[in-house]
Amino acid sequence: MQYICLIAAENMMEHFTAEEAARQYDEYQEITEQLRRSAQLVSCNRLKPPEDATTVRVRGGKAQVIDGPYAETKEQLGGYYVIEAKDLNEAIQIAARFPGARYGCVEVRPIAVDDQTRTALGF
Amino acid sequence: MPADAIATTRALVDEIYRTESRRVYATLVRLLNDFDRAEEALHEAFAVAVEQWATEGVPANPVAWLVSTGRFKAIDAMRRRVRFDASITELAARFEDVASTNAAKAGEEIADDRLRLIFTCCHPAIAPSTQVSLTLREVCGLTTEAIASAFITAPATLAQRIVRAKAKIRDAKIPYQVPAREELPERLESVLQVVYLVFNEGYSASSGSELTRPDLSGEAIRLGRLLVELLPEPEVIGLLALMLLHESRRAARTSPKGEIVLLEEQDRTRWNREQIAEGKTLIERSVASRAFGPFTIQAAISAVHADAPTAAETEWNQIVSLYDVLLRMNPSPVVELNRAVAVAMRDGPAAGITLIDALLARQELVDYHLAHAARADLYRRSGQLDAARNSYRQALALARQEPERRFLEKRLMELG
Numbered sequence: 330m331q332y333i334c335l336i337a338a339e340n341m342m343e344h345f346t347a348e349e350a351a352r353q354y355d356e357y358q359e360i361t362e363q364l365r366r367s368a369q370l371v372s373c374n375r376l377k378p379p380e381d382a383t384t385v386r387v388r389g390g391k392a393q394v395i396d397g398p399y400a401e402t403k404e405q406l407g408g409y410y411v412i413e414a415k416d417l418n419e420a421i422q423i424a425a426r427f428p429g430a431r432y433g434c435v436e437v438r439p440i441a442v443d444d445q446t447r448t449a450l451g452f
Numbered sequence: 453m454p455a456d457a458i459a460t461t462r463a464l465v466d467e468i469y470r471t472e473s474r475r476v477y478a479t480l481v482r483l484l485n486d487f488d489r490a491e492e493a494l495h496e497a498f499a500v501a502v503e504q505w506a507t508e509g510v511p512a513n514p515v516a517w518l519v520s521t522g523r524f525k526a527i528d529a530m531r532r533r534v535r536f537d538a539s540i541t542e543l544a545a546r547f548e549d550v551a552s553t554n555a556a557k558a559g560e561e562i563a564d565d566r567l568r569l570i571f572t573c574c575h576p577a578i579a580p581s582t583q584v585s586l587t588l589r590e591v592c593g594l595t596t597e598a599i600a601s602a603f604i605t606a607p608a609t610l611a612q613r614i615v616r617a618k619a620k621i622r623d624a625k626i627p628y629q630v631p632a633r634e635e636l637p638e639r640l641e642s643v644l645q646v647v648y649l650v651f652n653e654g655y656s657a658s659s660g661s662e663l664t665r666p667d668l669s670g671e672a673i674r675l676g677r678l679l680v681e682l683l684p685e686p687e688v689i690g691l692l693a694l695m696l697l698h699e700s701r702r703a704a705r706t707s708p709k710g711e712i713v714l715l716e717e718q719d720r721t722r723w724n725r726e727q728i729a730e731g732k733t734l735i736e737r738s739v740a741s742r743a744f745g746p747f748t749i750q751a752a753i754s755a756v757h758a759d760a761p762t763a764a765e766t767e768w769n770q771i772v773s774l775y776d777v778l779l780r781m782n783p784s785p786v787v788e789l790n791r792a793v794a795v796a797m798r799d800g801p802a803a804g805i806t807l808i809d810a811l812l813a814r815q816e817l818v819d820y821h822l823a824h825a826a827r828a829d830l831y832r833r834s835g836q837l838d839a840a841r842n843s844y845r846q847a848l849a850l851a852r853q854e855p856e857r858r859f860l861e862k863r864l865m866e867l868g
Contacts, residue, residue, distance in 0.1 A: 416627040417577060418635075439624045449651050
């Protein structure tokens with residue numbers, strides 16, 4: 330079963346000192362390597378800061394484009410992992426190992442596997 | 453078939469439904485891997501039992517019979533659906549395969565299934581208030597209407613929460629299992645919290661005019677017994693002891709008119725000696741393990757009260773030391789308040805007032821009516837009536853439960 334782990338925090342990589350950021354990168358590198366070895370990694374990446382976000386909505390056939398993320402919250406999405414886990418407990422154990430879980434939080438969401446969605450996406 | 457044979461069988465099936473249906477259900481959830489399918493299979497199995505047991509007699513092991521009948525009914529239903537939708541043929545075959553493998557080890561695992569069900573319903577990924585409802589619904593078999601009325605919620609709202617929780621268990625794949633050793637202490641804590649919450653809701657309703665709701669306390673004690681039987685960890689035993697010792701005073705803690713009777717004024721001959729004896733035996737068992745925790749200590753405090761022939765003969769010194777242990781394990785302002793009252797009983801009201809004032813000065817418990825009520829009572833005992841009246845008024849401004857309000861008003865009136 331696949332889960333996406335959305336890592337959100339107030340403090341993002343861009344706001345860390347160079348030294349802190351380096352430590353974070355090391356830690357992420359380690360856990361990513363571990364997940365890759367145990368075949369639990371599907372994909373992952375860091376996201377650029379919310380200031381770089383653009384939100385698109387189409388209303389009445391017209392695209393409205395505005396600056397910034399869609400949700401104005403203190404905690405911002407900073408990265409994601411798509412992982413393979415046998416159940417929610419295993420996914421939670423993995424999520425708890427991300428450094429972001431210590432200074433922000435990680436939302437764990439199952440990825441849909443229903444036939445309608447799979448067909449719609451051409452799988 | 454004679455009508456009375458049918459009636460006899462039906463009565464027997466009803467009895468087995470009452471005592472064993474949740475056990476059968478818990479196993480069906482594991483075999484069928486789905487709450488709703490299990491619920492459906494459970495009812496089908498009992499429907500078949502009513503017909504078949506009347507002619508063929510009751511099987512030697514009704515629980516195993518019901519589990520296997522329910523399982524076959526569910527597989528039949530799957531097969532019927534397969535005819536309409538060829539795409540799930542493979543799924544059905546795999547499902548049948550899993551079900552028969554599981555059934556092979558069903559015997560030894562039936563007891564564990566109820567534990568799996570409890571841990572799944574109390575999984576931290578489900579909101580705490582929903583954990584309580586889900587446990588009462590799935591483990592105890594209470595109807596949604598009964599749970600809704602106990603917690604003063606609209607049945608539709610509660611039903612929706614339960615449906616959502618079950619969907620989450622299925623979609624997010626919350627596993628149907630007892631947590632591994634290393635996870636157990638934390639997960640067990642949330643299970644025990646749910647049981648204790650159910651008990652407290654029954655013992656002292658959080659609002660409204662009735663002080664007690666015995667049904668919920670009864671359910672909590674039943675759950676406690678089940679847990680002790682399946683997972684006899686020290687704190688599981690301690691919680692059951694605590695609930696039994698509290699429950700033992702039920703008859704004495706309200707007057708016939710529904711007014712609160714405080715511990716020191718209760719008629720101790722009305723305390724349930726059987727529950728007290730059972731509670732004390734459980735405490736000994738938990739303490740012997742040397743791995744006991746806060747529930748066991750609270751039970752031990754309750755047992756000291758139970759041992760005192762009159763309020764005046766209470767071993768307050770022992771109670772204060774138990775609160776000291778509890779505070780070290782579980783620092784909390786409410787525990788400090790209770791300890792302050794015990795100190796006052798041992799050393800006089802002034803000592804207690806000093807401790808409560810220090811607590812209030814830290815801005816803790818200033819909104820907790822019982823802190824002001826305790827302070828009022830200590831001033832009353834020491835004859836400082838103005839101060840007592842002030843604190844009773846503060847307590848009244850914060851109290852929400854009707855019997856507690858009437859009690860505080862009565863005390864205020866008595867002070868003149």
